[in-house]
Amino acid sequence: MQQGEESGITYDLDTSRGRDWPSVRQFNIFLANRLGALLDLVRRFEKTDIRVVSLTVVETADCAIIRLVPSDYERGYEILKSAKIPFTESDLLVVQLPEDKHPLLTITKALVNAEINICYMYPLLSGVGPQRAGAIAVYVDDFEGGAAALRAQGFTLFTENDLKE
Secondary structure (H helix, E strand, O other): OEEOOOOOOEEOOOOHHHOOOOOEEEEEEEEEOOOOHHHHHHHHHHOOOOOEEEEEEEEOOOEEEEEEEEOOHHHHHHHHHHOOOOEEEEEEEEEEOOOOOOHHHHHHHHHHHOOOOEEEEEEOOOOEOOOOEOEEEEEEOOHHHHHHHHHHOOOOEEOHHHHHO
8 A cells, every 4th residue: 555645645556467367368460461460469579478378369451459368478588579560468267177078168157157258269289387277368348347256156267377387
C-alpha cells in the first residue's frame, strides 16, 4: 500500500506483475500476412534456448495475430522489442487437464457455472511443470474470478515459473 501525497488516503499501487494469483503472459504479435513472416518470428525464439510453449494464429486477409507463450516471458519480451515487432500482452489461465474422460468439458463447465465467459482457449505444445502435465491456455473475461472458480473446483493452475521447467 502507498500513501497518497495530497490527500493522505492510502491506495493500492500493485501493478499487473504484482498480483498474487497464477497467470501466464501471452504475447499478441501483429504480423503482415506474407510468406515467411511466421518463420522469421519462430526462428527468433528457437535460435535461443527459449521454447515456444504455445502458439496459435488468427489470420485475416492482410495481417495475422499470433498468440505466443514463451518458456521465459522476460527474454521473450526482449526478443520482440529488439526486433521491433509490434505486440500487446494479456494474461492467461493455464490449467492442467484433469485425468477424466472429458477434461475440456470439465474445465469449461467449471467456468460457466461460475458465470465466467471463455473468450478463447488453446492447448500447450508440451507438458508443463515437473510432471510434464497436459495443459490448456484459457483467456477469460474475468481473470481473478476464473482463477478462483477453477481453484475452488480443485484444478491445478500453472504460472510462468512452471513453463521454465
